[in-house]
Structure formats: C-alpha cells, structure tokens
Amino acid sequence: MLGKLRRLNQDASKIALEESERLPSEERRRFLRSGLFTAGGAMVGGALAGIAPKALASTQFPPEIPPWTRTLGPGVVTDPYGVPSPFEKDVIRRNVPWLTADKVSSISFTPLQHLKGIITPNGLFFERHHAGRPEIDPQQHRLMIHGLVDRPIILSMEDLQRFPSVSQINFIECPANGGMEWRGAQLNSLQFLHGMVSCAEWTGVRLSTLLQEVGIKPEGKWLLAEGADGAAMTRSIPLEKALDDVIVAYAQNGEALRREQGYPIRLVVPGWEGNTHVKWLRRLEVGDKPWMQREETSKYTDLMPDGTAHGFTWVMEAKSVITSPCPEMPLKSKGVCQIEGLAWSGRGKVKAVDVSVDGGQNWQQAQLREPVMSKSLTRFSLEWKWDGNPALLQSRVIDETGYVQPTLAQLKQARGTNSIYHKNAIQTWKVNGDGSVVNVQLS
Amino acid sequence: MFSFHKTPRLLASTCCGVILASVPILGAAEQTGYYGYGEPATDEQIAAWDIDVRPDGMGLPEGSGSVDEGMAVFETHCASCHGAFGEGMGRYPKLAGGDGSLTEDRPEKTVGSYWPYASTLWDYIHRAMPFFAPQSLTDDQVYAVTAYVLNLNYIVEADFVANKETLPQVEMPNHDGFIWEDPRPVVNNERCMENCKEEVTVSESAAGKNLTPSTTGPLDEGITE
Numbered sequence: 001m002l003g004k005l006r007r008l009n010q011d012a013s014k015i016a017l018e019e020s021e022r023l024p025s026e027e028r029r030r031f032l033r034s035g036l037f038t039a040g041g042a043m044v045g046g047a048l049a050g051i052a053p054k055a056l057a058s059t060q061f062p063p064e065i066p067p068w069t070r071t072l073g074p075g076v077v078t079d080p081y082g083v084p085s086p087f088e089k090d091v092i093r094r095n096v097p098w099l100t101a102d103k104v105s106s107i108s109f110t111p112l113q114h115l116k117g118i119i120t121p122n123g124l125f126f127e128r129h130h131a132g133r134p135e136i137d138p139q140q141h142r143l144m145i146h147g148l149v150d151r152p153i154i155l156s157m158e159d160l161q162r163f164p165s166v167s168q169i170n171f172i173e174c175p176a177n178g179g180m181e182w183r184g185a186q187l188n189s190l191q192f193l194h195g196m197v198s199c200a201e202w203t204g205v206r207l208s209t210l211l212q213e214v215g216i217k218p219e220g221k222w223l224l225a226e227g228a229d230g231a232a233m234t235r236s237i238p239l240e241k242a243l244d245d246v247i248v249a250y251a252q253n254g255e256a257l258r259r260e261q262g263y264p265i266r267l268v269v270p271g272w273e274g275n276t277h278v279k280w281l282r283r284l285e286v287g288d289k290p291w292m293q294r295e296e297t298s299k300y301t302d303l304m305p306d307g308t309a310h311g312f313t314w315v316m317e318a319k320s321v322i323t324s325p326c327p328e329m330p331l332k333s334k335g336v337c338q339i340e341g342l343a344w345s346g347r348g349k350v351k352a353v354d355v356s357v358d359g360g361q362n363w364q365q366a367q368l369r370e371p372v373m374s375k376s377l378t379r380f381s382l383e384w385k386w387d388g389n390p391a392l393l394q395s396r397v398i399d400e401t402g403y404v405q406p407t408l409a410q411l412k413q414a415r416g417t418n419s420i421y422h423k424n425a426i427q428t429w430k431v432n433g434d435g436s437v438v439n440v441q442l443s
Numbered sequence: 444m445f446s447f448h449k450t451p452r453l454l455a456s457t458c459c460g461v462i463l464a465s466v467p468i469l470g471a472a473e474q475t476g477y478y479g480y481g482e483p484a485t486d487e488q489i490a491a492w493d494i495d496v497r498p499d500g501m502g503l504p505e506g507s508g509s510v511d512e513g514m515a516v517f518e519t520h521c522a523s524c525h526g527a528f529g530e531g532m533g534r535y536p537k538l539a540g541g542d543g544s545l546t547e548d549r550p551e552k553t554v555g556s557y558w559p560y561a562s563t564l565w566d567y568i569h570r571a572m573p574f575f576a577p578q579s580l581t582d583d584q585v586y587a588v589t590a591y592v593l594n595l596n597y598i599v600e601a602d603f604v605a606n607k608e609t610l611p612q613v614e615m616p617n618h619d620g621f622i623w624e625d626p627r628p629v630v631n632n633e634r635c636m637e638n639c640k641e642e643v644t645v646s647e648s649a650a651g652k653n654l655t656p657s658t659t660g661p662l663d664e665g666i667t668e
Contacts, residue, residue, distance in 0.1 A: 090659045097656065097664055101524075101534035105574075111658070131577060144484050144492055150475050152484035159480040188649035191658050215475030224495055230577045232570040234495065283492055290623075291495050292560050294567035298552065301621065307545035309557075313625045327649075328658050354636070359643035363636045392643060396632075404632040414630045418550055422627075430645065441647035 084123075090114075093124055096192055099180070104132040105231075107174065109195030112321075112342065113328040118377040119169070120198035122253050127260045128174050128196070130295075131230030134280055138264040141228065143248070147285035150215030157250065157264050163205040163213075166247060169376045171344045173197035173316050174274040175300060175421035182417040185441045190326035193427070193439060197319075197344070199377040202268045204249035207242050211286070220286040224293075225267050228282035235276045236290035237269065241314075245270045245375075248281060271346030271375040272314040273421075275300055305416035316346035318405050319424035320353055320380070320397035331435035334388040339366070340381045345399035349373065352398045353380040359392030359428065359442055360407065366395070374400075391431040392440070408441055496566040500611035503565065507606035508587025510594040516584045517591050520573040529553070529595045535574075539595040545620070555596025559621050561613035565589045565605075586610075 060066040084091065093108040100106040108127040110120055120126075127133075138157040146152035177196035180186055187193050207223075216239065223242045227233040237246070249268045250257060257263040262279030269276045275295055290296070290312075302310040320343035325331050339357075343350045349372055354363040366382040380395070397405045406414075408425035415422075430440040496502035508516075518527060524535035531537030541551025550556075554564060569585045571577050580588070590605040599613060649655065656663035 092662070094656060094658060094662060098654070113658070131571065131574070144489065146484050146489050146493065152489060153481040154484045154488065155481040162480050163478060185647040185649040186652055186654050188652070188655045189658050192655060212473060213476060213478055213480075226495070230571065232494070232577070234570070285493065285495065287497075289497060289499075291566075292498050292563055293495070294563050294571075297560060297563050297621075298554075298558050303545060303550060303552070305546065307550075307620065309545075309621050310626060311621045311623045313627065315625065315627070317627060327655075354634070359645075361639055361643060363639070365636075392645070396634075398634055403628055404634050406630040406632045410630045410632055428645075430648070439649040440645045443644045443646035 088114075091124070093127060094191060094195075096180075096187070105130050107176075107196060109191045110198045111191050112195050112197075112323050113190045113326050115323075118199050118342070118371075118379055119253060120200055122200070122255065122258050122261070125172075125198040125200060125252070125258065125261055126174070126196050128274060129229070129231075129260075130233050133259050134229045135259065136228060136264060136280060141264055141282070143265060143281060143284070145210060145214050145284045145286075147224075147287050148217040148220040149211075149286050150217065151213070153214055155210075160205055160248065160250060160265065163209055165203055166206055167201055167203040167251075168245070168247065168268075168270070169199065169201045169371075169373055170268055170270040171197055171199040171316075171375065171377045172268070172274045172277055173319075173344070173346075175313075175316065178423040178425075179420045181439075181441070182412070182419070182423060185439045188327045188439050190321070190323060190328055194321045196274070197342075197377070199344075200252045201254070202247060202249040203251035203254075204247040204265070204268065207246040207248055207267075207284075208244075210248060210284070211239075211243060214286075216286055219288045222287050222290050224283075224285040224287060224291050225276070225278040225281060226283040226285075227262075227278050228280040233275070233278055233280075233295065234291065234293040235278060235296055236293065237276060238290075239286070241269065241272070269314075271316060271348075273300060273316060276314060300421065302415065302419040302421050304419065310419075313422060316344075317422065317424045318345035318347065318350070318397045318399040318403050319343070320350075320395040320405060321427045322355070322393050322395050322429060325393070325431060325435075325437045326429060327437045327439060330437050331386055331431060333435070334386055336383060336385050338381050339384050339393065340379065341366075341395050343368075343378050343380055343395070343397040344376065345397065345401075345403070346375060347403065348375065348400040350378040350380075350397055351400045351402075353378075354396045354398075355380075355382045355384075356394045356396070357384060357391045360394050360396075360426070363396065386431070388433060390433055392442070393429040393431060393437075394426050396426055409443065494566075494570055496562045496569070498560040498562045498611065500562065500607055503562070503607035503610060504582045505607065506582040506586055507604050508583050508585070508590055509604045510587075510590045510599070510601050512583075513587035513589070513591025513594070516580070516588050520576075520580065521588065524574060529592060538592055542616070545617070553596065554592055555598060555616060557617050557620070559615055559618045561589070561593065561598075561610055561615055564592060565610060 091111050091114040095108045110124050110126045141157060143155045174196035178193055221239055223237045223239055225235055247268045248265055250265050252261055265281045266279040267277050267281055302313055320341055322339055322341040324340045331337060339355055343353045353366045355366045356363045366380040369379040372378050405426055411425045428440050428442055430438045524532055525538050526532050529538030538554050541553045541556035544551045544556055565585055568588055586605040590603050593599045
C-alpha cells in the first residue's frame with residue numbers, strides 16, 4: 001500500500017519534471033506555484049519537492065532568492081517512509097548482465113563511489129541471491145534448531161526477539177568481489193570492481209545464546225545453517241566460530257532486515273565469506289562433521305594452478321580500495337584534493353593504510369577515520385596535491401595481525417588466475433592528465 | 444523472569460551490589476532451557492525439514508533410481524538448462540566432462556572433474572533443483588537423476604541403481620583434489636615505504652574494453668558480453 005503510494009509519488013514527480021523542463025524558466029516558476037496552491041494534496045506536494053531545484057538551479061544562485069525559499073514545501077508524512085531526493089537517482093545498485101545466466105541467481109553491486117562514512121544504506125547493500133529473493137511473512141516463518149542438542153526447538157520471530165539482543169557493525173563481502181579481474185583489467189568502475197562489499201549495524205541474538213539454550217551435546221563440532229529460499233542455501237560452520245561472534249540478525253541499521261538481506265532473519269558471520277551469512281535462515285543443525293554441501297565443494301572453493309583446490313577458506317583477508325578518485329569520480333582540477341577510501345579485514349581491525357601516487361614506489365601513511373572497528377569497513381584519507389601529471393594511485397592496508405595487503409602480481413604468483421575467489425590485491429587507478437581515472441594493472 | 448541461584452547468594456556477603464546484580468543472570472543463562480522460549484521441535488517436524496545429506500550417507504532416504512530412469516527425468520526437468528548430456532547451455536552450468544582440465548588454462552569444473560562427493564549431488568538436486576521448481580522431484584527421481592549425472596561422467600556403469608547404500612560407496616574422481624584447511628595467509632607482502640621498486644609498468648588497462656555497464660542513469664541492460 002505504502003509502496004504503491006510512493007511509486008505514484010515518484011511517477012508524479014517524473015511527469016511534473018518533464019512537464020516543467022519543456023517550459024521557459026519564467027513559465028516554469030508559474031507552473032510550480034500554481035501546482036502548489038491549486039492542487040494541494042500530498043502527491044502533488046511531493047512532486048514539487050522533487051522538481052523545484054533541478055528545474056531552476058541554473059538561475060537560482062546569489063543574488064537570486066530561490067523559489068523554495070519563498071514558498072511552502074510539502075508537509076510531514078508526504079513520504080511516510082522517506083526516500084532519497086530524486087536528484088540522487090543515479091545512486092543505485094547495479095548489475096553486470098553478462099556475468100550471470102539470469103537475475104535470479106545473480107549479484108548486484110553497491111555504489112561505493114557515492115557513499116560516505118562506513119555504513120551502507122539498506123537500499124544500497126549489495127545483493128547475492130542463489131534462487132531469487134523470497135517474500136516471507138514473518139508470522140509464517142520459523143527457525144528450527146536441532147541435531148546434536150539436548151532440547152531441539154522451533155522459534156517464532158517473536159520468540160527470537162525476546163532473547164537478549166546485541167548490535168555490531170560488520171562488513172559482508174562476497175569472496176568473488178573483484179573475481180572478474182584475475183586475467184586482466186576488464187571493468188572500468190569502482191562499483192563493479194569492488195561493490196560486492198557493504199557494511200551495516202546488525203542487531204540480533206548471539207548464536208552462542210541460542211546454542212546455550214538448546215544445549216550442545218559433547219560430540220557437536222559443526223553447525224549447518226540453511227536458508228528458506230528456493231536454493232535452501234547451506235553452509236557448514238565450525239562451532240568454534242559459531243560460538244565466537246556469530247549472530248542471528250533480525251535488524252539492519254536500526255530497522256528490520258531488508259528482504260534482499262534475508263528478511264526476517266539471517267546469519268551474520270563476522271569477517272567470513274558473504275555466503276556463510278545465510279539469509280532467510282530457517283534451520284540450524286548441530287553435527288559432528290561438516291556436510292560438504294554444494295556451496296562449499298563445487299562452489300566457494302579455490303582452484304590452485306597445480307589442480308588442487310582449497311576448501312573452507314572462510315576468512316576475507318584484508319583489502320582496501322581508493323573510492324575517490326575512481327573511474328566514476330574523476331579529479332576536477334589540479335591542486336589540493338582528498339584521496340579517500342575504504343579498508344577492511346576479516347581477521348580484525350585495520351591497523352594502518354598506506355597510499356602511493358606513483359604505482360607503489362613510495363608510500364605515505366593515510367589517516368584512519370574513527371570509528372575503527374573489528375571486521376568493519378574503515379575509512380581512510382590522505383591529502384594530496386595533484387600537479388596535473390598522470391599518476392598511479394594505490395592503497396595498501398595492514399591489519400592488526402600484521403598482514404599486509406598483497407600486490408596483484410604476488411597474489412597471482414601464489415594462486416594463479418583460476419581461483420575466482422579471494423582476490424584482495426592492491427587496486428591501481430591511473431589518473432590521466434585530464435583528471436579521468438582508469439582501472440589498470442601493473443606487471 | 445530469572446531466578447537467583449545458590450552460588451551468587453554465597454557471594455552476597457563478600458561482593459558489592461553492582462557485581463551482584465550481574466552475576467546471577469550470567470550464571471543462569473548458561474543453563475540449557477533457561478529462557479524457555481519457543482516450542483520443542485517434534486521428531487516429525489525435524490524429519491520434514493532436515494533434508495541435508497552427508498558424504499557418509501547420513502540423511503539419505505529410502506527409495507532408489509536407475510540411470511535409465513534418470514535419463515527420462517533429466518530430459519524433462521534438467522536438459523533445457525544443462526543440455527541433454529550435461530554439456531551446459533549458455534551460462535547455465537556444464538555438468539559433465541572437463542576431465543583432467545583443472546590444471547589447464549581454462550579449467551572446466553564439473554561433477555566429474557571437480558565435485559569431491561557423490562552425496563552432494565543428491566543433496567543439491569533435492570534441495571535446489573530443478574532451478575525453476577526446487578524441491579518438486581520425488582526422492583526416487585532425485586536418486587535417478589543422480590545416477591544419470593554420475594553415468595554421464597563415466598563414474599558409474601549404465602546399470603547403476605542409486606540408493607542410500609550404493610551412493611555413499613561411489614568414489615568421485617577428484618575426491619582427493621581438495622585441501623580442507625585454509626593455508627592462508629600465503630602471500631607475505633612487506634610494508635616498504637620508500638624506493639620500493641625500480642620501475643612501474645602498466646600491463647593492463649580497462650580503458651576502451653567496452654565491458655562496463657553505465658554507472659549513471661537507469662540500469663544498463665545493453666552490454667551483454
């Protein structure tokens with residue numbers, strides 16, 4: 001109902017915008033005013049809020065007094081659930097059509113180039129579905145916990161929320177993030193190269209609390225998590241991790257999980273491969289051995305040059321990337337600019353980030369922006385005076401274990417080019433003399 | 444909500460109030476069933492949802508299916524995406540072939556060349572296939588398709604009948620191809636700060652490759668390959 005209203009609102013806004021763009025500026029002003037005072041009503045009001053700045057911006061700088069300063073805007077609850085300004089319409093998740101057979105089992109990318117701070121807005125969190133996004137009525141959803149436990153139970157979503165809750169800020173990254181680039185530079189975009197990582201504040205129940213409640217039998221060593229989607233997505237997780245920092249989350253950045261993120265509940269397995277954070281969670285089983293499911297044998301295993309494969313490579317190793325400038329955000333002019341980026345590690349906190357502007361010959365330590373949290377995105381920045389000459393920008397993260405982010409050449413030497421997953425190499429951006437930025441690789 | 448227990452009470456004479464307030468809660472929450480929320484899961488409920496199958500055969504149900512029966516089921520439900528002989532269609536996965544290709548430049552990871560356990564095949568077909576109608580096959584049909592796909596890969600003979608006894612006995616060609624312990628970190632970069640390398644050579648550039656969908660405007664459906 002509300003969604004439909006919002007769509008109508010946006011449609012109205014689009015139509016009004018198109019209407020007004022056909023008119024000369026004086027007429028446009030009249031059009032806007034008449035709209036506000038004759039039509040009234042939330043829908044038209046919402047449309048006005050959207051069109052006024054864009055239609056008139058070129059003529060509203062000082063000494064002009066813009067019309068939005070001299071009129072009334074739409075009232076409260078015009079958008080009962082707030083949506084971004086229509087001027088932010090480019091800031092959306094996007095997909096690469098040639099990457100997957102269809103959109104049902106596919107991926108979309110977070111527009112990292114537009115984001116500030118470390119929290120990913122819920123509507124922009126990257127998506128990875130194996131069988132599409134199920135529509136689940138929380139009243140009809142249950143979580144079963146069974147296997148090698150003393151008291152197998154079935155919990156409603158209301159039951160879950162009665163347990164003590166915790167909140168923690170963690171990134172989630174698909175291990176295939178950047179996996180298209182092992183053999184060379186293909187995509188010229190921060191969003192498509194690195195946008196399979198997002199970060200949110202997750203709220204839910206510690207898995208240790210739930211496992212304590214059911215009582216693990218002494219032989220219990222592993223946990224199977226299973227989703228309620230059409231892929232019934234599963235992963236085996238060792239109990240040691242399950243009892244450490246894993247949560248069954250029902251909220252994301254203060255509100256219920258988005259459907260794309262597993263509504264009504266998902267697992268959050270801090271620092272580990274995104275696919276272990278099983279969405280639409282319906283079942284947790286304790287066992288004495290791993291289950292060797294499809295998603296931990298035929299997929300999400302790393303093929304090495306000698307033909308052997310590494311399995312259970314859960315941890316997302318430390319990685320960083322410069323988000324400004326980047327292909328989508330070129331440099332505007334010579335002179336002082338702020339190089340900014342994101343760094344993260346599945347093993348803990350980011351200790352330091354270094355930035356190079358000469359392709360890794362020399363490095364300077366960047367500033368880390370607070371807060372710096374374990375298994376969370378961390379923002380860094382470095383002031384740089386660009387002289388207008390071509391430059392090769394890189395960032396290199398060091399995490400609290402002392403691990404230093406590798407170069408692509410080092411990583412390829414160790415892993416070859418067929419492992420698909422876990423490409424956490426240093427990214428190189430080439431800044432051209434005109435300020436444009438290109439994804440390149442160094443030999 | 445919570446009850447006080449003997450241990451904390453004993454501490455009462457020696458501890459301050461602040462510590463006392465937290466000790467009993469922590470102590471009691473460690474007990475199984477402390478909160479008592481939810482309903483006990485019955486055997487029937489568990490049996491209906493517990494669909495996972497392990498390499499040792501745990502979880503495999505009664506029933507059976509032959510290679511021949513599997514061919515018929517496969518042609519109806521699977522071939523439109525995977526091809527009649529598991530050769531794959533478009534970007535849908537190839538299921539057969541690729542033997543010995545894992546060290547090649549373009550490895551083909553199929554059931555025959557890559558999958559380490561036959562049980563995974565039954566488990567995955569049962570839980571997630573056919574792609575457009577998951578969990579719609581009967582257990583016998585799943586056994587049959589499993590037998591057929593194994594036969595496509597020359598792992599079992601044409602007279603093979605899959606059931607809960609025979610399937611765990613099937614040895615997959617790449618069973619020993621996996622290391623189930625993460626060796627990382629394996630790359631040790633150094634945190635050099637100055638004069639770290641003699642020269643810098645750009646070997647690859649995404650410029651002009653025309654593979655990148657637009658990152659402005661509406662979703663770009665134009666670039667299909």
